[in-house]
Amino acid sequence: MPTRQALNFAQERGLDLVEVAPGSRPPVCRLMDYGKFRYEATRREREARRAQRSKTTNELREVRLEGRIGDHDLETKIRQVKRLLGEGSKVRVSVRFRGREITHPEIGMALLRRVAESLVEDAGMEKAPSFEGRFLAMILAPVSTGGKTSKQKDEQSQKTEKEKTRA
Structure with a gap:
């Protein structure tokens, strides 16, 4: 028309x-x-x-700790890490050393080990603790839907292979 x-x-x-x-x-x-x-x-x-923004934010989140953290504060940080893992994010857990604290890295290692042990059901360690400047950091990834991390799957497959060779 x-x-x-x-x-x-x-x-x-x-x-x-x-x-x-x-x-x-x-x-x-x-x-x-x-x-x-x-x-x-x-x-x-x-x-x-x-x-789009919600998809991109689930990449890598960070939770920072200090060597002199109290027990209750540590439990709060662990709950925060657990929540972030539940959202599907990878989480970098880092311990900051100030001043002469860096001469005692075993304190930070013990702290990260404690965090990893408390989250063993929810997360798998993607990167072992290592120094990045004045930070000691590790990266945790959420456990897959199968319920096992790749490290746990490797250990399980090694166990089954050993049992097969014994039989």
């Missing part, structure tokens, strides 16, 4: 005439409420950005 006639038709109905495909011959137009269309489009974009 001619453009003038389409504009009158849209105006009678209280809608807008929106050109959908300008490259085609003849150009394709649509009758719609343009304000509502733009609102829904921006809402869809916002939802897509929010979904």
Whole structure:
């Protein structure tokens, strides 16, 4: 239909005439409420950005400890690590050494070992404790849906191989 006639038709109905495909011959137009269309489009974009952001934030999170941490504070940090692992994030647990504390790395190792032992059901150690500057850090990954970490799976497969060779 001619453009003038389409504009009158849209105006009678209280809608807008929106050109959908300008490259085609003849150009394709649509009758719609343009304000509502733009609102829904921006809402869809916002939802897509929010979904994208939530996917990218689950990569690697960090929980920092200090060598002189109290028992209750440590339990709180362990609960925080457990929550982050439950969300599907990998967690770097690091112990910060200040001043001369760095001369006693065994304190930090004992602390990380204690954290790893308390989270053995929820996490597998992806990277063993190692120094990164003044930090002693390890990386924990959430346990897969199978319920075992890759290290536990390797130990299990070694046990079954030993049992097969004995039989």
